[in-house]
Amino acid sequence: MRTETATAPCPPGPACRDVVSRTERRALVEAEFRRRYDRAPSLWCRAPGRVDLMGSHTDYNLGYVLTLPIGCDTWIAARPREDRTVCLYSLNLEAEASFGLDRVVSDPQARWSNYVRGVAQVLQTEGLKLNGFDGVIHSTVPMSSGLSSSAALECVTATVFEALGGWKLDPVNKALLCQRAENQFVGVNCGILDQYTSCAGQEGCALLLDCRDLSSRPVKLADGIKVVIGDTKSKRELAGSEYGQRRAQCEEGARRLGVQALREISLEQFNARERELPSEVAKRCRFIVEENDRVLKLGAALKAFDRQAIRQLTAASFRGACDLYEIGAPAMHTMTEAMLAAPGVIGARQAGAGFGGCLVAFVEEASVDAFAASVRHAYFAATQTQPEVYLVQAAAGAGLLPQTPDAPDAHHRSGFLTASIGKTAARHSPHPSRPGRTHRPKDSIIRNPEPN
Numbered sequence: 001m002r003t004e005t006a007t008a009p010c011p012p013g014p015a016c017r018d019v020v021s022r023t024e025r026r027a028l029v030e031a032e033f034r035r036r037y038d039r040a041p042s043l044w045c046r047a048p049g050r051v052d053l054m055g056s057h058t059d060y061n062l063g064y065v066l067t068l069p070i071g072c073d074t075w076i077a078a079r080p081r082e083d084r085t086v087c088l089y090s091l092n093l094e095a096e097a098s099f100g101l102d103r104v105v106s107d108p109q110a111r112w113s114n115y116v117r118g119v120a121q122v123l124q125t126e127g128l129k130l131n132g133f134d135g136v137i138h139s140t141v142p143m144s145s146g147l148s149s150s151a152a153l154e155c156v157t158a159t160v161f162e163a164l165g166g167w168k169l170d171p172v173n174k175a176l177l178c179q180r181a182e183n184q185f186v187g188v189n190c191g192i193l194d195q196y197t198s199c200a201g202q203e204g205c206a207l208l209l210d211c212r213d214l215s216s217r218p219v220k221l222a223d224g225i226k227v228v229i230g231d232t233k234s235k236r237e238l239a240g241s242e243y244g245q246r247r248a249q250c251e252e253g254a255r256r257l258g259v260q261a262l263r264e265i266s267l268e269q270f271n272a273r274e275r276e277l278p279s280e281v282a283k284r285c286r287f288i289v290e291e292n293d294r295v296l297k298l299g300a301a302l303k304a305f306d307r308q309a310i311r312q313l314t315a316a317s318f319r320g321a322c323d324l325y326e327i328g329a330p331a332m333h334t335m336t337e338a339m340l341a342a343p344g345v346i347g348a349r350q351a352g353a354g355f356g357g358c359l360v361a362f363v364e365e366a367s368v369d370a371f372a373a374s375v376r377h378a379y380f381a382a383t384q385t386q387p388e389v390y391l392v393q394a395a396a397g398a399g400l401l402p403q404t405p406d407a408p409d410a411h412h413r414s415g416f417l418t419a420s421i422g423k424t425a426a427r428h429s430p431h432p433s434r435p436g437r438t439h440r441p442k443d444s445i446i447r448n449p450e451p452n
Ligand code: ADP
Pocket: 074, 090, 091, 092, 093, 111, 112, 113, 115, 137, 138, 139, 142, 143, 144, 145, 146, 147, 148, 149, 150, 151, 153, 352
């Protein structure tokens, strides 16, 4: 059995408790692939999960997010097929599914496969040539815990189709298409954060993402600051309906304040006009306006190792999430208390959409192990639930896995990403969160002479 330590890169999926290294993980996936399809896979792709370091619910308000692509990732081992069928097996769910590319429809029985089907459908709508394939999926991103396993699955799927089809999308457009798959095919009205981070992430850096023009720049945390996840293991009840309600309230606030999105309102302007809003809408909007402001401040504080600012900003974010945006849950409070009492803590706050799931802490490097042990002990003592507490490192965005298991990943990122298509979308669309209406991803396809 795997022995969990604070420095383990990620908890493995439920079907794969024994996997510790990438080599073992690869062997497990390959064995399953051979068992199911009688041959070895010819292509390995990966896409990371993410944790938001600051900026809860700011993405669909077209604001800022400080986001970290993490070492927990989703792999697909694949081999092209002669026909137009996609055959899938998820090791995490121990479930299979298949569909034809000529008529992609959703499957209410195997809902998980809709993330793959949706990407296939959206890419084909863009006129991209898709190949059928056999695939085995394996993920170390915990599902439905706020670290974005759904986007990781979408983005790795798009990466497989790219490699087999002999074309390439730039990361931002790939993210927009994956978001469209989740919005329109799966039916989850998420913002761009998850897919953007999974596609455009850079190893060793957080990204400061501007969700209005879809540009981002890398933010390197000061040496000595580590990011530790605390998974409460509590189910995210009501997350879907509450999410939609929060989003509608923000849209109502923006409408009443006469702006396209809350991003356009400064804190001073909001203070002056808050009373024009119904009280609950005002609370939601105040959180977003303040949170947006905190993103830029936290980026600066993490670079400068300003402990006091990190602690204050994370505390204010968590307070606002619970009191104003009302996305807290008892397990989140217990986890935060455990984190704030643990050795080496600098600050802690919610991760993901709230209502349970994970929290994220900034911890002094020398204390990571002691921190994790203390949090596990305190959380278990309070809840009788064993949490998962683990260090995460900034990983590269979606790409190919290397041919040999322990070589560095094949990824190709540059310093500053600017999205010309995203700018177009933001300029022209009254609903930029639905990029499919306005952007033209085909323009930015990089054609490869040969499949990767
Ligand atoms: P989150 O993105 O925060 O993890 P979501 O509810 O958005 O939570 O997405 C989780 C869903 O994504 C799962 O319930 C499942 O349907 C699908 N999914 C994610 N990873 C996998 C995987 N490895 N195998 C099969 N389905 C997956």
